[in-house]
Amino acid sequence: MRARLWAYPWDILDEGPAAVMERVADAGFDEVSVAMLYHGGMLLLPHNPRRKVYFPEGGVTYFVPDRERYLDDAPGIEPQGGKALRPVASRLTQEGDPLSRICQAAAARGLATVAWVVCLHNSRLGLEDPTVTLENAFGDHYPYALCPSKRRVGVFLERLVADLSSRYELAGIELEALYHQSYPHQWSHPKEGAHRTTLDGHLLSLCFCTDCMAAATARGVNADAVRMSVCSLLHSGLGGSATGPCAEAATFTTKELDALIPEVSAYLATRTDVVTALLEKLCAASQVAIHGIIGSGLLGREHWSGIALHNWAAKCHSLTVNCYQPGSYASVKEEIAQARRQVGESSLYVGLQATWPHVDAASKLSNRVRAASAAQANGIAIYNYGLMPLRHIDWVKSALAEVRND
Numbered sequence: 001m002r003a004r005l006w007a008y009p010w011d012i013l014d015e016g017p018a019a020v021m022e023r024v025a026d027a028g029f030d031e032v033s034v035a036m037l038y039h040g041g042m043l044l045l046p047h048n049p050r051r052k053v054y055f056p057e058g059g060v061t062y063f064v065p066d067r068e069r070y071l072d073d074a075p076g077i078e079p080q081g082g083k084a085l086r087p088v089a090s091r092l093t094q095e096g097d098p099l100s101r102i103c104q105a106a107a108a109r110g111l112a113t114v115a116w117v118v119c120l121h122n123s124r125l126g127l128e129d130p131t132v133t134l135e136n137a138f139g140d141h142y143p144y145a146l147c148p149s150k151r152r153v154g155v156f157l158e159r160l161v162a163d164l165s166s167r168y169e170l171a172g173i174e175l176e177a178l179y180h181q182s183y184p185h186q187w188s189h190p191k192e193g194a195h196r197t198t199l200d201g202h203l204l205s206l207c208f209c210t211d212c213m214a215a216a217t218a219r220g221v222n223a224d225a226v227r228m229s230v231c232s233l234l235h236s237g238l239g240g241s242a243t244g245p246c247a248e249a250a251t252f253t254t255k256e257l258d259a260l261i262p263e264v265s266a267y268l269a270t271r272t273d274v275v276t277a278l279l280e281k282l283c284a285a286s287q288v289a290i291h292g293i294i295g296s297g298l299l300g301r302e303h304w305s306g307i308a309l310h311n312w313a314a315k316c317h318s319l320t321v322n323c324y325q326p327g328s329y330a331s332v333k334e335e336i337a338q339a340r341r342q343v344g345e346s347s348l349y350v351g352l353q354a355t356w357p358h359v360d361a362a363s364k365l366s367n368r369v370r371a372a373s374a375a376q377a378n379g380i381a382i383y384n385y386g387l388m389p390l391r392h393i394d395w396v397k398s399a400l401a402e403v404r405n406d
Contacts (some may be wrong), residue, residue: 001372002379003400004031004320004349006116008038009062009090009098011386014050017105024385025109027393028400032106033114033174033381036062036099036164037087039121039144046389059124060090061160063099063115066167069159085125085132085156103169112171114291115164119157120146121177123187134181135209137230145181148278148306149211157278158285165287172289172317175282179275179305180207194238199252199260202304203230206267216270221263229261268303275306279315289317296322296351299339300329313346320381322351323368324358333371340375349379354396355388362395369399373406 005024012020012034024032040058045051068074070086092098099115106113126133126143132153134145146153161173183204196204208227216223254265283290292312298305299321313319321339329335336350350372352365359365372380382396 001377001400001403002031002349003029003396004033004114004379004381005029005385006033006035006381006383007385008035008043008056009092009102010051010054010056011045011048012102012105013092013098014048017101018108020385021105021109021111023393025111027397028404029111029382029396030379031112031114031171032102032385033116034062034099034102035118036115037117037119037122037160038062039118040123043387045386048386057088057090057124059088059122059126061087062090062092063164063168064089064093064097065160066163069163070156074159082129082131082152085129085152087156087160088124099164099168107169113169114172114174115168115170116174116176117157117160117164118176119178120148120153121181121185122146125156134205134207135212136183136204137206137208137227137234139208142181142183142187144185144187147207147209147212148178148180149207149209149215149274151211154278154281158281161282161290162285162287165285170288172291173286174291174293174320175279176293177295178279178282178292179302179307180205180271182305195240197237200234200237202252203234205304206230207271212271212274215274216267219266219270219273221266221270223267226261226263226267229264233260268306271306272303272308276308276311276315279312283315290315291349292316292319293351294319294321296324297327299323299327299335299342309342310344313343313348316346318347318349318378319343320349320351322381322383324351324353324383332368336368336371336375336377340377347378348375349381350375350377351381351383354382354392355384359392359395362398365392365395366399366402369396369403373403 040056043054045054065087070084072084103113121144123144130141132146132150134142134147184201213223257264323332323335326332340348352368353359354365
């Protein structure tokens with residue numbers, strides 16, 4: 001079973017690429033996946049020698065992009081309407097190209113380098129141009145959520161994948177958040193005073209931009225009627241009225257959904273078609289293996305985000321299903337087993353947290369790695385080098401040794 005470690009470029013640069021890769025290789029990892037397009041945040045870094053609390057630049061690249069690729073009139077993939085979206089390079093690139101240094105240091109220790117790309121969660125691009133973001137049933141835009149129906153968004157990601165895969169010594173590119181982002185995804189300081197059910201959160205996550213509506217209409221769905229029904233249900237629910245017996249449930253059957261909102265299941269199917277088509281384009285644009293990432297908590301309700309697991313498993317070189325906490329399942333072990341059943345015989349990586357509070361003891365991490373091995377996972381992916389105390393690296397090392405020596 002292979003092992004991949006997610007890492008941030010600032011931690012690698014601050015500690016020194018050679019020293020980090022030596023530690024990572026010694027722990028038994030085969031691959032290091034480094035964030036190359038990432039969102040903002042507030043990060044506590046326990047072993048970084050230069051900073052302990054870090055606010056990364058939101059929505060920037062941690063490699064030096066080939067800017068000619070992203071021009072409005074660049075050859076190859078052409079945007080349809082509007083100005084082309086262009087990457088903004090991080091301040092960390094001012095003293096050289098971080099990805100080149102990281103690839104070189106990783107190769108020297110026998111490690112493969114994977115570029116970790118957060119696709120549709122990008123508040124920088126969303127704030128610069130709200131027209132490419134998710135638009136809810138009331139017409140409100142979510143600046144952190146790029147809409148996969150927007151051709152300019154797809155073109156930007158195609159160019160980015162082609163740029164990375166053609167210029168660096170990469171073993172692959174990992175695509176995170178390549179699906180519709182949800183309303184409950186925290187951004188800035190969210191405040192809610194109304195009682196919001198699980199169903200309300202799902203409905204607030206549906207995009208009704210002109211492109212999403214047009215795609216649904218082309219499929220034969222009465223998109224306007226769906227939008228108006230969603231508005232009506234949300235007005236009722238957020239106003240304090242009950243929305244039905246399934247409102248608090250984590251999952252909903254197609255029959256239950258269509259009873260509440262006629263044709264909403266067909267609207268969801270359209271969203272899935274859009275995401276699948278975008279994944280296909282990114283696979284075609286890449287010169288290296290594409291690895292998909294399914295976020296923690298999405299298994300079992302992935303249709304709300306537009307994810308068709310069987311399609312992803314068939315199109316990606318490998319699929320990572322993050323199983324950080326039980327969520328809809330009784331245990332992480334059960335969720336891992338379900339991930340294997342869903343993916344079938346395709347290459348499966350299980351994403352695991354090695355940080356508090358998800359993992360607060362070596363035995364807990366060891367049990368989860370064993371569960372991944374028992375489910376015949378092809379690999380595990382550990383989150384995250386910079387966020388975990390160094391002793392947790394030792395926990396990973398021991399857990400990997402146990403399953404590899406069995």
